[in-house]
Amino acid sequence: MPSVLTNSPQEAAWWLRAGHLVIFPTETVYGLGCDAMAESAVAKVFEAKGRPADNPLIVHLADRQQIALVARRVPSVAHQLMEAFFPGPLTIILPKADNIPDAVTGHLDTVAVRIPSLPVAQEFLRNAKGPVAAPSANLSSRPSTTTWQAAYEELEPHVGCVLCHDPATTGLESTVVDCTGPIPRLLRPGAVSLEDLYAVAPTLSAIGGHPHRSPGMRYRHYAPSAAVCIVRHPNECDSAPETAYIGITPPESGASPFDAIQICRSLEEYAHRLFAFFRRCEKRGIKRICCEEVSEEGLGRAIMDRLRRAATA
Ligand code: TXA
Numbered sequence: 001m002p003s004v005l006t007n008s009p010q011e012a013a014w015w016l017r018a019g020h021l022v023i024f025p026t027e028t029v030y031g032l033g034c035d036a037m038a039e040s041a042v043a044k045v046f047e048a049k050g051r052p053a054d055n056p057l058i059v060h061l062a063d064r065q066q067i068a069l070v071a072r073r074v075p076s077v078a079h080q081l082m083e084a085f086f087p088g089p090l091t092i093i094l095p096k097a098d099n100i101p102d103a104v105t106g107h108l109d110t111v112a113v114r115i116p117s118l119p120v121a122q123e124f125l126r127n128a129k130g131p132v133a134a135p136s137a138n139l140s141s142r143p144s145t146t147t148w149q150a151a152y153e154e155l156e157p158h159v160g161c162v163l164c165h166d167p168a169t170t171g172l173e174s175t176v177v178d179c180t181g182p183i184p185r186l187l188r189p190g191a192v193s194l195e196d197l198y199a200v201a202p203t204l205s206a207i208g209g210h211p212h213r214s215p216g217m218r219y220r221h222y223a224p225s226a227a228v229c230i231v232r233h234p235n236e237c238d239s240a241p242e243t244a245y246i247g248i249t250p251p252e253s254g255a256s257p258f259d260a261i262q263i264c265r266s267l268e269e270y271a272h273r274l275f276a277f278f279r280r281c282e283k284r285g286i287k288r289i290c291c292e293e294v295s296e297e298g299l300g301r302a303i304m305d306r307l308r309r310a311a312t313a
């Protein structure tokens with residue numbers, strides 16, 4: 001059965017409640033959602049993505065009232081982080097409530113919770129009438145998708161419905177913070193920066209600015225079919241054919257020509273365009289994508305995290 005394409009969050013939520021997978025937009029990247037309480041739907045997500053069963057999913061909620069449905073308790077630091085950053089691009093790990101199927105959390109006794117800020121995502125989640133488990137809408141180990149078209153192309157045979165909307169604004173996944181231990185720990189840098197987090201949770205641990213490992217970090221990640229290399233300056237790239245460049249600094253005139261190029265005016269634009277550029281390069285048969293290094297501050301930390309993992313894949 002071909003997937004239904006719709007602009008209606010109500011219609012998309014109907015498909016989800018009927019046990020199907022739904023591609024839906026958020027402010028970070030597109031998600032592949034299912035009813036978190038339906039084990040058969042959760043199994044379909046792992047199958048569609050080719051995702052290892054021990055890599056847990058984020059549970060998406062419409063509002064903070066629903067947290068009691070999925071978490072056993074909310075530590076005080078988690079309350080403070082939610083107060084500051086929910087709804088928005090932050091995921092918080094909490095002790096898991098028993099009614100969430102173990103398959104959602106990869107059999108951990110913790111659960112990842114996020115309330116997206118994008119209004120159409122909130123409308124979809126409200127109409128879902130319960131928690132929605134959703135990883136990023138891409139095949140396992142591939143870059144996340146930032147448009148519904150890219151998500152649909154990659155996952156189509158498994159999807160019941162696509163909630164079509166604009167390209168995702170941020171372009172990189174949410175920041176993940178584990179609040180289940182004695183001090184909060186950064187597991188994945190994202191649009192809520194380390195500086196933002198420290199202002200609310202000064203005890204936060206990020207080991208020298210680097211995140212701790214979450215289950216998902218064990219796996220190959222964010223990799224397009226082209227080789228990704230990190231460069232300090234565009235002129236560093238040699239003139240091998242089928243090479244592309246993305247960064248903030250434009251190449252000097254006379255530098256080797258690139259087969260595809262994306263100059264970004266800010267870190268925000270770099271994050272927003274990165275994964276879409278990876279996909280565009282793949283389609284054009286580019287063999288190597290040179291990505292400019294940025295300083296590890298603010299959103300720069302999340303960009304460098306994704307670049308490093310794409311480059312070592
Ligand atoms: O922006 C986002 O977070 C997007 C949108 C769709 O919300 N979602 C997303 O999901 O990026 P996913 O599955 O691609 O990444 C979730 C990350 C993985 O690294 C996973 O291991 C980690 O969160 N995670 C999920 N549950 C966890 C848990 N209980 N403990 C530790 N890490 C967890």
Ligand code: MG
Nearest residue numbers: 135136137144
């Ligand atoms: Mg992902």
